[in-house]
Amino acid sequence: MSQHGECRHLLDDLSLYLDGEASEAxxxxxxxxxxxxxxxxxxxxxxxxxxxxxxHLPQPALPSAARERLYKRLDLTEFLEK
Ligand SMILES: [Zn+2]
Incomplete structure (x- = not known):
């Protein structure tokens, strides 16, 4: 199975998807x-x-250290480097 590669590909596009900016395809x-x-x-x-x-929460933005921890937990550290 080459599922891992597919997952990485998906993660690359996920931010667009979650922002509603991904194309229909x-x-x-x-x-x-x-x-x-x-x-x-x-x-x-x-x-x-x-x-x-x-x-949506009326709170200050996540401090970057917390965001970094969150992204690491979610294994999305590649987003941090962009
Ligand atoms: Zn997957």
């Missing part, structure tokens, strides 16, 4: 992958909720 590809991959489904669900809370 990309959304379909991501959603297809999420149907087949429990790991990514859980991860997207968690991350989506985190972003939702982050955007």
């Amino acid at each position: 990309l959304c379909a590809e991501i959603e297809q992958h999420l149907r087949d991959c429990d790991n990514c489904r859980v991860m997207v669900d968690t991350l989506g909720k985190t972003i939702y809370l982050y955007q």
Whole structure:
């Protein structure tokens, strides 16, 4: 199985997807992958909720150290380096 490579590919596009900026084709590809991959489904669900809370709670933005910890926990450290 080459699922790991697919997951990494999905993670590359995930920020677009969660921002609602992914193309229709990309959304379909991501959603297809999420149907087949429990790991990514859980991860997207968690991350989506985190972003939702982050955007909607009347609180100061997460301090960067906390965000870094969160991203490390979610294994999304590549986003931190962009
Ligand atoms: Zn996956």
